[in-house]
Amino acid sequence: MxxxxxxxxxxxxxxxxxxxxRLLRTLFQDVIQLLDDDRAAPPATPATDRPGAAGTxxxxxxxxxxxxxxxxxxxxGGTAEGAAPGPGPLPTAAPYRPAPADPALARLxxxxxxxxxxxxxxxxxxxxxxxxFRALTEDAVRRSKTQDLQRAVAAxxxxxxxxxxxxxxxxSRALNDVRLVLSSRLGIETEEDAExxxxxxxxxxxxxxxxxxxxxxxxxxxxxxxxxxxxxxxxPD
Amino acid sequence: xxxxxxxxxxxxxxxDQVPGGSTGLLERPDPSRLTVLDRPWQVIVWxxxxxxxxxxxxxxxxxxxxSREKADRLMLQVHQEGKAIVASGQREEAERHxxxxxxxxxxxxxxxxxxxxx
Numbered sequence: 001m002x003x004x005x006x007x008x009x010x011x012x013x014x015x016x017x018x019x020x021x022r023l024l025r026t027l028f029q030d031v032i033q034l035l036d037d038d039r040a041a042p043p044a045t046p047a048t049d050r051p052g053a054a055g056t057x058x059x060x061x062x063x064x065x066x067x068x069x070x071x072x073x074x075x076x077g078g079t080a081e082g083a084a085p086g087p088g089p090l091p092t093a094a095p096y097r098p099a100p101a102d103p104a105l106a107r108l109x110x111x112x113x114x115x116x117x118x119x120x121x122x123x124x125x126x127x128x129x130x131x132x133f134r135a136l137t138e139d140a141v142r143r144s145k146t147q148d149l150q151r152a153v154a155a156x157x158x159x160x161x162x163x164x165x166x167x168x169x170x171x172s173r174a175l176n177d178v179r180l181v182l183s184s185r186l187g188i189e190t191e192e193d194a195e196x197x198x199x200x201x202x203x204x205x206x207x208x209x210x211x212x213x214x215x216x217x218x219x220x221x222x223x224x225x226x227x228x229x230x231x232x233x234x235x236p237d
Numbered sequence: 238x239x240x241x242x243x244x245x246x247x248x249x250x251x252x253d254q255v256p257g258g259s260t261g262l263l264e265r266p267d268p269s270r271l272t273v274l275d276r277p278w279q280v281i282v283w284x285x286x287x288x289x290x291x292x293x294x295x296x297x298x299x300x301x302x303x304s305r306e307k308a309d310r311l312m313l314q315v316h317q318e319g320k321a322i323v324a325s326g327q328r329e330e331a332e333r334h335x336x337x338x339x340x341x342x343x344x345x346x347x348x349x350x351x352x353x354x355x
Contacts, residue, residue: 140336
C-alpha cells in the first residue's frame with residue numbers, strides 16, 4: 001500500500017510500491033502524449049512504446065489506463081463553444097489559436113480570457129481575445145506541463161520516492177494535470193459529480209472503465225493531498 | 238497597482254516561456270482617454286470541482302507570496318462565490334500570472350477592470 005508524502009529532513013518522501021509507481025508513470029506519460037498529440041491527432045490515440053503496456057495479465061486494465069481516451073464518443077464534458085473545428089476565426093491582425101477540441105486538453109489549456117460570467121462562448125470579442133492570448137501563451141504552457149510530467153516520471157524510479165521542494169512542486173502540478181484529465185474523462189463538472197466519484201473506493205469490485213478511472217482519480221487525489229499538506233508546512237504563515 | 242513585491246518566477250517556468258513584455262494581446266485603451274494605471278488588469282481564478290483546496294491555497298501562497306490567511310480567504314472566495322480576483326495591475330504582469338496559473342492547472346482569466354465597482 002502506498003504511504004503518504006511526508007516532509008522529512010531528506011525531502012518529501014512517499015512510499016510507493018512498484019505497481020503504484022508504474023501506474024503513475026503510465027498516467028504521466030499519457031498526459032505527455034495528450035499534450036503532444038496536438039490538434040491534428042485524435043485524442044484517444046494510445047502510445048505504443050509505453051513500458052509495461054504488454055505482458056501483463058491485466059491487459060484490459062492497462063488498455064483503460066492507456067491513452068486516457070474518452071469513455072465514449074461525444075463523451076462527458078462537452079467542448080467549449082467556439083472550440084469545435086469548423087470555420088476558422090475571422091481574419092485578425094494578431095495571431096489567433098482556437099481552443100483544443102478535446103475537452104481534456106481544453107481543461108489543461110483553458111481560455112485565458114472569457115466574457116462575463118465565465119461563459120466561454122460569450123461574445124466575439126472575448127473569443128478573439130482568448131484566441132490571441134492562446135497564440136501567445138499556449139505553447140509555453142504545454143512545454144512547462146510536459147517538463148513537469150517528465151520530471152514526475154523520472155522521480156518514480158525507486159522506492160521510496162524522495163523529492164526536493166522544487167521537485168515536489170513540479171510533481172504536484174503533474175499529479176494535478178493527471179487529475180484534470182481524469183476528471184474530464186469522468187465528466188466531473190459539479191461538486192456532486194466529484195462526490196459521486198469520490199465514493200468509488202473498492203478496487204476488487206471495479207469492473208468497468210469508469211470505475212477504474214474513478215479509482216485512479218481518487219488515488220491521485222489522495223496522493224496530491226498528502227503532498228500539499230507536506231509542502232504547506234514549509235511555507236511561512 | 239501594487240503587486241506583491243515577492244512574486245517569484247513560477248518553478249516550472251523559464252524566462253523564455255513568458256510572453257515578452259512588449260507583446261500586445263488586447264487593444265490598449267486609448268491613451269488620450271485613460272491610462273493602464275487608471276484601469277488595471279485583473280487576474281480572476283474560477284472555481285472548479287477538481288482542484289483541491291489545499292492545492293489552490295498552496296499555489297496562492299507560494300506563487301503570489303500571500304499569507305496563509307489571505308490565500309485561504311481567496312481560495313474560499315473562489316470556492317464559495319465561483320471566482321475571485323487574485324491580482325491586479327499592469328497587463329503584462331497579469332498575462333504572466335494567468336499563464337502561470339494555467340501551468341498550475343488553475344483556470345485563470347485576464348480581464349480589464351471595467352471601471353466603477355468592477
